[in-house]
Amino acid sequence: GENVEQHPSTLSVQEGDSAVIKCTYSDSASNYFPWYKQELGKRPQLIIDIRSNVGEKKDQRIAVTLNKTAKHFSLHITETQPEDSAVYFCAAISNSGYALNFGKGTSLLVTP
Amino acid sequence: DTEVTQTPKHLVMGMTNKKSLKCEQHMGHRAMYWYKQKAKKPPELMFVYSYEKLSINESVPSRFSPECPNSSLLNLHLHALQPEDSALYLCASSQVEGGAAEAFFGQGTRLTVV
Numbered sequence: 001g002e003n004v005e006q007h008p009s010t011l012s013v014q015e016g017d018s019a020v021i022k023c024t025y026s027d028s029a030s031n032y033f034p035w036y037k038q039e040l041g042k043r044p045q046l047i048i049d050i051r052s053n054v055g056e057k058k059d060q061r062i063a064v065t066l067n068k069t070a071k072h073f074s075l076h077i078t079e080t081q082p083e084d085s086a087v088y089f090c091a092a093i094s095n096s097g098y099a100l101n102f103g104k105g106t107s108l109l110v111t112p
Numbered sequence: 113d114t115e116v117t118q119t120p121k122h123l124v125m126g127m128t129n130k131k132s133l134k135c136e137q138h139m140g141h142r143a144m145y146w147y148k149q150k151a152k153k154p155p156e157l158m159f160v161y162s163y164e165k166l167s168i169n170e171s172v173p174s175r176f177s178p179e180c181p182n183s184s185l186l187n188l189h190l191h192a193l194q195p196e197d198s199a200l201y202l203c204a205s206s207q208v209e210g211g212a213a214e215a216f217f218g219q220g221t222r223l224t225v226v
Binding site (some may be wrong): 031032034042043044045046049051087089093099100101102103104105107 | 145152154160202
């Protein structure tokens with residue numbers, strides 16, 4: 001099955017700085033890569049996603065890049081704010097075509 | 113309506129109890145999932161239903177029994193659980209047609225087994 005590796009496990013940045021989280025995947029047939037944000041005690045919520053036919057996608061302060069050849073994708077958050085503090089999970093679609101395989105998560109702390 | 117609704121929000125049960133978790137969505141999604149999440153860990157896939165049929169069972173112990181009565185409802189029946197089964201149980205749903213798509217998560221049921 002699909003194996004998703006995520007780094008770093010923790011990340012601390014100052015407000016206004018950028019944050020980058022990286023993931024690699026093993027299954028070259030994976031074609032959908034979402035990023036979820038989970039605040040303490042709450043459900044995971046999709047913040048951005050990318051499909052394998054696209055190299056980069058942006059939504060305001062958030063961007064995701066995908067390198068299919070190297071099988072890695074990254075989340076970029078610019079101008080971080082304290083409310084960006086949360087656990088971020090990358091994921092890739094497994095061979096089943098719609099069940100997510102998650103990375104281990106990155107705990108992001110943005111300090112004022 | 114883009115909500116996945118789970119009940120109850122919290123559940124405390126003894127090891128000899130039988131209880132059920134419920135999940136409902138009205139987005140017309142034909143794939144529904146149960147995930148288990150322990151503290152500081154990612155969600156771990158348990159079961160996948162596609163068109164009301166069980167398509168994936170990730171080697172989950174038989175004390176967890178899923179049921180999909182119709183395209184909007186998903187249940188997880190619990191019996192003879194162990195304390196290590198205490199976790200957040202998340203239901204999710206997604207489209208099936210047209211390729212992989214966003215999975216919408218419910219707010220979860222916080223289960224404590226005593």
